Amino acid sequence: MRLILLGPPGSGKGTQAARIVEKYGIVQLSTGEMLRAAGAAGTEVGLTAKKLMDRGELVPDDIVMGIISERIDESDCANGFLLDGFPRTLGQAEAFEKLLEDKGLSLSVVILLEVADEVLLSRIENRRRETGGARSDDNAETLKKRLIVYHDQTKPLIGFYKERGLLKSIDGMQAVEKVGADVDAYMAEAK
Ligand code: AP5
Numbered sequence: 001m002r003l004i005l006l007g008p009p010g011s012g013k014g015t016q017a018a019r020i021v022e023k024y025g026i027v028q029l030s031t032g033e034m035l036r037a038a039g040a041a042g043t044e045v046g047l048t049a050k051k052l053m054d055r056g057e058l059v060p061d062d063i064v065m066g067i068i069s070e071r072i073d074e075s076d077c078a079n080g081f082l083l084d085g086f087p088r089t090l091g092q093a094e095a096f097e098k099l100l101e102d103k104g105l106s107l108s109v110v111i112l113l114e115v116a117d118e119v120l121l122s123r124i125e126n127r128r129r130e131t132g133g134a135r136s137d138d139n140a141e142t143l144k145k146r147l148i149v150y151h152d153q154t155k156p157l158i159g160f161y162k163e164r165g166l167l168k169s170i171d172g173m174q175a176v177e178k179v180g181a182d183v184d185a186y187m188a189e190a191k
Contacts, residue, residue, distance in 0.1 A: 007113035010120040056145030109190035113172030
């Protein structure tokens with residue numbers, strides 16, 4: 001199973017990914033987590049990424065594609081993976097499609113978590129309070145920018161995956177367990 005969790009910041013991608021990992025034993029590939037780890041390690045790529053992430057901007061496609069293409073070649077991805085936060089631009093989606101094609105692989109399903117912008121803001125504010133601001137991009141100003149970037153650059157992926165018959169939408173404003181049950185139903189249908 002190779003699946004993508006698509007959705008705006010705070011829509012629950014990480015929450016549902018953790019559940020899927022536990023229930024199905026699929027590897028989670030979160031580009032946000034990988035970039036934060038590179039930032040914390042102080043690598044050149046990580047420090048460049050951190051500056052952009054703190055401003056709510058995207059990290060350039062070539063950096064993200066490099067990270068993902070290396071990661072999916074690792075042995076734990078042989079039986080599938082779950083992408084959380086990738087792809088995020090049409091350029092990434094097209095490059096990833098080509099990458100999979102070259103490896104003779106395909107996607108099983110793309111699950112979109114739909115949540116209204118005002119709900120996202122209150123979730124991120126809650127998370128900031130609960131974690132003591134552990135994520136430097138969790139603040140109202142940066143979230144505003146992350147949302148603009150989502151609407152401009154990531155939302156076009158909805159049409160991209162719809163055209164390929166891969167897109168399934170879920171009301172991400174339901175309780176976590178109900179969203180999880182909808183995810184399960186789509187995973188059961190997917191190849
Ligand atoms: P990334 O780390 O991917 O963050 P994000 O997309 O902004 O999403 P979040 O992690 O904030 O939210 P989430 O959807 O995972 O929700 P969560 O489950 O945590 O990206 C960060 C940055 O990295 C980007 O801005 C960019 O700069 C860079 N980056 C990453 N990938 C990139 C790429 N491919 N290309 C370029 N740049 C890239 O939930 C949020 C909160 O809501 C939690 O507190 C949770 O408990 C709560 N919650 C979850 N579900 C529910 C529910 N159903 N009901 C009520 N509360 C809920």
